[in-house]
Amino acid sequence: MTAILQKTVPYNPLAEVKLPGIQPLPAEGWLAADDAFAGQMAEREHLLSARREAVLQLAPGAMAAAQELLELALNGIDPGAVTVAARADGRRVAVDRQDPLGTLGRLTQQDFCLLQKPEGAAEHVLTGAVLCFPASWTLAEKFMRPLTGIHQPVDSYGSDVAARVQRLFDGVQAGRPLWRFNALWYQDPALFQPRSQFAPRDKSHGSRAGYLRTEKQMILRLPQTRAVVFAIHTRVVARADVLRQWGAPDGMQTGVPAGTPA
Structure with missing residues (x-):
């Protein structure tokens, strides 16, 4: 399969x-399209049709949050859309409010995770996701697990980081979204790269690998259901293009593995 690549990254x-x-x-920056939109959307369509159970999960109790997220996205993509919405390339997509995450998966490049904090619980729980582009984690293993369970076995996600992330999820305010990024060198440019938490990590990746995989990870609060949305915009860029744009030496930021919702 031909690699689906961006040529640039809008941050270093x-x-x-x-x-x-x-x-x-x-607030307007969370659903931006980029130069790989066509290729990524074709891959998303394929995965949602052929591998739906692997890329989409939704707890019944999270339906209202997923529907609220869909309406929020529609307001940014095609305000006023009711039964059909036009996405960034002009293609019209049927709006199915009984399949809100499936509809989102066909409208935007971003993946979405819904996290809700049950009454009396200490942590947010992953109650829904459309995750077409996992990087070294598997949705089925993380669905309905709390934040600390989602991040197992990430070495850098110790108790201090876990507490800071939970405070972040508790404190994020509606209308005031936040973002961060991560990045790792990859040998394989494929977007769909699930890996069981029990499987060994691919040691062929490293600072000499041919591709940089980076995620812009966005965190926002839904004002009505109060669920937290973790949105992921994945970019895979050839090594030469990364170094041409940023003129940076080899090396990589310290961070959690790409694709991990931290």
């Missing part, structure tokens, strides 16, 4: 950032 993915590296996100 080689910059060293102290975890968790959170900063404010302009």
Whole structure:
């Protein structure tokens, strides 16, 4: 299969950032399309048709949050859309409010995870996701697990980082989204790269690999259901293009593995 690549990254993915590296996100910046839109959307369509159970999960109790997220996205993509919405390339997509995450998966490049905090619980739980582009984690293993369970076995996700992330999820305010990025060198440019938490990590990746995989990870609060949305915009860029744009030496920021919702 032909690699689906971007040519540039709108932030410096080689910059060293102290975890968790959170900063404010302009409210209009969370659903931006880029130069790989056509290729990524074709891959999303394929995965949602052929591998739906692997890329989409939704707990019954999270339906209202998923529907609220869909309406929020529609307001940014095609305000006023009711039964059909026009996405960034002009293609019209049927709006199915009984399949809100499936509809989102066909409208935007971003993946979405819904996290809700049950009454009396200490942590947010992953109650829904459309995750077409996992990087070294598997949705089925993380669905309905709390934040600490989602991040097993990430070495850098110790108790201090876990507490900071939970405070972040508790404190994020509606209308004031946040973002961070991560990045790792990959040998394989494929977008769909699930890996069981029990499987060994591919040691062929490293600073000499041919591709940089970076995620812009966005965190926002839904005002009505109060669920937290973790949105992921994945970019895979050839090594030469990364170094041409940023003129940076080899090396990579310290951070959690790409694709991990931290």
